[in-house]
Amino acid sequence: MLQTLxxxxxxxxxxxxxxxAVATTFVEAGCTNIGLLDVNEKGLEETISKVQNLSSSPLKLHLYMCNVSSPDDIVAAFRKARSDFGRIDYFVNCAGINLMTPPSTEMEVSDFDLQYQINCRGMWLCAREALKIMKDQPLDTNAYPDAQIATFRAQRGSIVNISSVTGQTGLPSSPAYSASKAGIIAFTRCDAVDYVADRIRVNAVVPGMINTPMASKSPEIMKFHEEIVAKKHTPMGRMAEPEEVADLTVFLSSNKASFVTGAAYEVDGGFLNGRLFAQCVGA
Incomplete structure (x- = not known):
């Protein structure tokens, strides 16, 4: 039987x-070796506490303090991860911020730069280091013979980049955030083509409105997201939970998605289709 992780x-x-949620889902799906990167040490420790008791097998977990706007931080974190684990099979780019900037004529250059540095440039810098490691490592069929991975499913690695529906449609007062998230999809498609011969798959997940700390910075912001974005403009009528994004992300990472690369999958409760329908009927 194929062991997928x-x-x-x-x-x-x-x-x-x-x-x-992605880290938790990896553990629940049977992955026992995970490296966690973030600039928030307390949050990383909380994640560790959450996942430690989810596996029936011993877990090997490592924390890496890393600001993804810093090339030096990223290089150091990936070098340490390679030393700790020997290889990287599944890499997921989740780091991101939303500064809730105003329209372009009112937006500060510094706000645009920070948004883009973290969401898009940081994504690229991290993916670049992951690709360097993956290119030089044996196929997983050789690395994990006991997993009985079919030859046609073999890969040197898989990368999943988390984008946003704002990268695929225009929304008010979000030019910097939308541009950074559109850039993620563009990088995903280019890297998928450039590294397919190396047996590395690269895909993107495109969330809609998700119930995360980013969506609930204040009661007013949370109410807007729940009442307007979710209930009024999302056909499913609700926000998603992070686990619903994580499920697809982990599937795309696994050998079960062995013929999927360069794709951008929406997890948006029908948001993009709903907007298209509304535009067609003039709603």
């Missing part, structure tokens, strides 16, 4: 939200 996973933004 015999390898080592590395997750950025693992201190909260989708990143924490």
């Amino acid at each position: 015999p390898g080592i996973a590395l997750v950025t933004g693992a201190a909260s939200g989708i990143g924490r």
